[in-house]
Amino acid sequence: MRRTTAAALALAATTALGLTLTGCDAAQEKAGDVFSSATAAVASAAEEKMNEVRDGVNAGGDVEAGPTSTDGDRTVAEITATNPKDTAADYTIMVNFRDAEGKFLDSVVLNIGGVEPGASKSGTARSNRTLTGATTAEISQALRH
Structure with a gap:
């Protein structure tokens, strides 16, 4: 009887562990899906802001992104615009943050x-x-207006 009870307990524990691990994988997958959706929404919002610029001309060559650093809990990068024209100009710049593998993380x-x-x-x-982790900033789009 003891062997049957021990075997049943072992089987129950293995099954419970399997269900827990499967549940954990499902939760991780769901969290990844939510993260991907949120990241896509941020990128879409940034693109919409860029589309609002009227009479802008491509100025990617006028703009450079510096290295990233942290400021509180956020990642920051200094962006420099150099105006080659003979009149003052405003710049609207979309900056993408990427991880060390080049994976998109955020857009501003x-x-x-x-x-x-x-x-x-x-x-x-x-x-x-x-x-989190090592990040880089890149100029995705720059408009001079």
Whole structure:
């Protein structure tokens, strides 16, 4: 009787452990899906902001992203716009943050206004949420207007 009870307990424990691990995997998968959806929504919102700019011209060559660092719980990067034109200009810049493997993490839109002709001006791109691990900032799109 003891062997049967011990075997039944062992089987029950193994089954419970299997269900717990399966539940954990399902929870991780669901969390990953939610994270992916939220990340896609942030990217979409950034693209919408860029689409609101009227009379903007592609200015990717005018803008550079510096290295990332942390400011409190957010990742930041200094973005510099250099105006090659002969009149003052405003810049609207979409900055993507990526992890060490190049995976998209976040996207923000930064405005740098009143950049004088032949001059440079900087602004800080600040992530929408806490990013972990090594990150880089890249200019996804830049418009001069």
